[in-house]
Amino acid sequence: MPTFEPQTPDYVARVRASFDAQPLMRTLGAMLTTVEPGVVHIELPFSAALTQQHGYVHAGAITSIVDSACGYAAFSLMPAGAEVLTVEFKVNLLNPARGERFVAVGRVIKPGRTLTVCQGEVTALAGKERRTVALMQATMMQVGASNRA
Amino acid sequence: MPTFEPQTPDYVARVRASFDAQPLMRTLGAMLTTVEPGVVHIELPFSAALTQQHGYVHAGAITSIVDSACGYAAFSLMPAGAEVLTVEFKVNLLNPARGERFVAVGRVIKPGRTLTVCQGEVTALAGKERRTVALMQATMMQVGASNRA
Amino acid sequence: MPTFEPQTPDYVARVRASFDAQPLMRTLGAMLTTVEPGVVHIELPFSAALTQQHGYVHAGAITSIVDSACGYAAFSLMPAGAEVLTVEFKVNLLNPARGERFVAVGRVIKPGRTLTVCQGEVTALAGKERRTVALMQATMMQVGASNRA
Amino acid sequence: MPTFEPQTPDYVARVRASFDAQPLMRTLGAMLTTVEPGVVHIELPFSAALTQQHGYVHAGAITSIVDSACGYAAFSLMPAGAEVLTVEFKVNLLNPARGERFVAVGRVIKPGRTLTVCQGEVTALAGKERRTVALMQATMMQVGASNRA
Numbered sequence: 001m002p003t004f005e006p007q008t009p010d011y012v013a014r015v016r017a018s019f020d021a022q023p024l025m026r027t028l029g030a031m032l033t034t035v036e037p038g039v040v041h042i043e044l045p046f047s048a049a050l051t052q053q054h055g056y057v058h059a060g061a062i063t064s065i066v067d068s069a070c071g072y073a074a075f076s077l078m079p080a081g082a083e084v085l086t087v088e089f090k091v092n093l094l095n096p097a098r099g100e101r102f103v104a105v106g107r108v109i110k111p112g113r114t115l116t117v118c119q120g121e122v123t124a125l126a127g128k129e130r131r132t133v134a135l136m137q138a139t140m141m142q143v144g145a146s147n148r149a
Numbered sequence: 150m151p152t153f154e155p156q157t158p159d160y161v162a163r164v165r166a167s168f169d170a171q172p173l174m175r176t177l178g179a180m181l182t183t184v185e186p187g188v189v190h191i192e193l194p195f196s197a198a199l200t201q202q203h204g205y206v207h208a209g210a211i212t213s214i215v216d217s218a219c220g221y222a223a224f225s226l227m228p229a230g231a232e233v234l235t236v237e238f239k240v241n242l243l244n245p246a247r248g249e250r251f252v253a254v255g256r257v258i259k260p261g262r263t264l265t266v267c268q269g270e271v272t273a274l275a276g277k278e279r280r281t282v283a284l285m286q287a288t289m290m291q292v293g294a295s296n297r298a
Numbered sequence: 299m300p301t302f303e304p305q306t307p308d309y310v311a312r313v314r315a316s317f318d319a320q321p322l323m324r325t326l327g328a329m330l331t332t333v334e335p336g337v338v339h340i341e342l343p344f345s346a347a348l349t350q351q352h353g354y355v356h357a358g359a360i361t362s363i364v365d366s367a368c369g370y371a372a373f374s375l376m377p378a379g380a381e382v383l384t385v386e387f388k389v390n391l392l393n394p395a396r397g398e399r400f401v402a403v404g405r406v407i408k409p410g411r412t413l414t415v416c417q418g419e420v421t422a423l424a425g426k427e428r429r430t431v432a433l434m435q436a437t438m439m440q441v442g443a444s445n446r447a
Numbered sequence: 448m449p450t451f452e453p454q455t456p457d458y459v460a461r462v463r464a465s466f467d468a469q470p471l472m473r474t475l476g477a478m479l480t481t482v483e484p485g486v487v488h489i490e491l492p493f494s495a496a497l498t499q500q501h502g503y504v505h506a507g508a509i510t511s512i513v514d515s516a517c518g519y520a521a522f523s524l525m526p527a528g529a530e531v532l533t534v535e536f537k538v539n540l541l542n543p544a545r546g547e548r549f550v551a552v553g554r555v556i557k558p559g560r561t562l563t564v565c566q567g568e569v570t571a572l573a574g575k576e577r578r579t580v581a582l583m584q585a586t587m588m589q590v591g592a593s594n595r596a
Contacts, residue, residue, distance in 0.1 A: 049172050060216050064212070064213070083203070115385060137539060286390060322508055349470050387537070
């Protein structure tokens with residue numbers, strides 16, 4: 001795994017402040033659990049309110065947490081004053097999202113001045129079992145600071 | 150646009166019953182507004198509970214409605230006893246999801262016995278303005294009935 | 299379909315000159331057949347040299363022409379001095395690439411100062427039959443001119 | 448990285464025979480260099496015949512080798528009598544494809560009776576430098592044997 005240097009000493013605080021300003025994360029019940037340079041974990045406890053017709057968590061809720069995890073992984077490496085936007089993502093759903101909780105991990109693969117490419121993964125946890133439920137490949141964009149969209 | 154023949158006379162009722170069994174759609178406030186053979190519309194009124202850090206609707210909520218629209222577009226053409234699963238999707242976010250309401254349209258491009266390919270689009274409506282906010286290209290899978298995953 | 303205004307009067311010549319400077323297109327035998335503002339067609343005659351193990355044209359050759367068609371569709375709307383790069387694309391393969399020739403159409407859906415989103419489609423032609431073989435959703439980037447990557 | 452058991456003792460021979468039956472790989476000059484259960488490497492020497500307008504290898508040629516690498520990674524785990532088809536893929540281009548040779552690695556992330564999800568990566572080698580040029584996330588399908596498309 002590549003490792004990266006943050007451009008600001010307060011990158012953890014900046015990520016936390018932005019995450020706390022995402023009402024959808026509260027609506028879903030998601031929590032920000034890890035912030036490292038270029039790596040962010042978001043955890044989502046199972047809730048029946050988030051399910052689809054078979055009782056599993058809906059792909060849209062799973063995508064929401066891994067999109068935010070990838071976006072904040074990118075944001076953790078951006079300069080002061082920058083904002084992050086999702087340009088696009090692709091998600092493969094590998095297994096039904098069945099479990100007690102779901103951990104989305106977003107990782108920067110290649111940071112850039114304008115575009116940052118990330119990979120994300122969501123794991124379902126049920127007792128001692130762990131199962132990958134989704135894989136994401138995403139492009140994030142830096143706006144503000146030195147660049148403009 | 151290609152047009153398709155449903156395989157069951159009660160395809161509208163089957164889609165509605167399955168949509169009503171998706172608690173996430175209720176949690177988001179989404180409504181099923183159109184069901185035609187291979188075409189489904191889902192509408193989402195703006196709610197501050199669904200936003201991200203800039204006050205726009207989060208890409209995850211937008212993805213949730215267009216994933217369901219594409220999935221049900223595919224499901225509308227499937228035989229009795231079949232279930233639909235999302236295999237994968239790719240979403241481009243074209244404009245900030247700002248508006249009074251959002252209409253996701255899912256369309257079947259190529260139905261298949263196992264896999265169905267769909268395109269989706271989400272439009273933001275604000276007064277008389279309409280703006281495309283997201284494009285989806287997705288693969289759906291038929292399970293149950295004659296096939297097994 | 300949205301229509302667009304080119305930013306330069308010589309957009310056709312600029313696209314043709316760049317296409318002619320892509321040796322891979324010659325290696326594959328591909329021809330640029332239509333250039334309109336935001337829309338480009340590239341045609342590829344069948345050749346056994348381009349096939350995969352079942353005798354159909356390889357997905358990589360099909361992707362090559364639709365990537366170039368989308369890239370040049372984006373480029374046709376860019377200012378003088380700009381260059382175009384492919385950021386990413388997603389391709390669904392709908393039918394085996396069997397036919398006498400293949401027409402890739404790339405269309406701009408949303409042009410932007412930095413990023414342009416395109417959709418592409420490849421159709422196989424065999425006698426009077428036409429069959430869609432691939433769908434692309436792609437992000438292109440303008441570099442040079444007023445922006446820098 | 449997960450590891451997998453092949454279902455047939457002759458999986459290497461089956462992959463090699465199928466690769467040798469892909470004329471496009473010969474046309475591009477690509478070679479199959481590694482076949483392990485669920486992992487395949489394909490190498491492509493630089494050739495001016497494969498370039499785009501800036502002198503780098505065209506994204507279509509890069510996609511061709513990583514699509515074949517992912518497809519054969521999936522195929523290496525399939526039963527006797529099966530064939531593999533690419534359902535879809537998504538490619539991010541991270542750096543210009545500049546180098547003396549390019550190594551595409553395809554890896555199975557989740558094998559399945561019908562669908563297999565893979566990740567791929569293409570690295571450019573120039574002297575002692577190595578640089579990732581492309582990332583793929585792909586869905587492959589087993590046809591023939593116990594399943595039918």
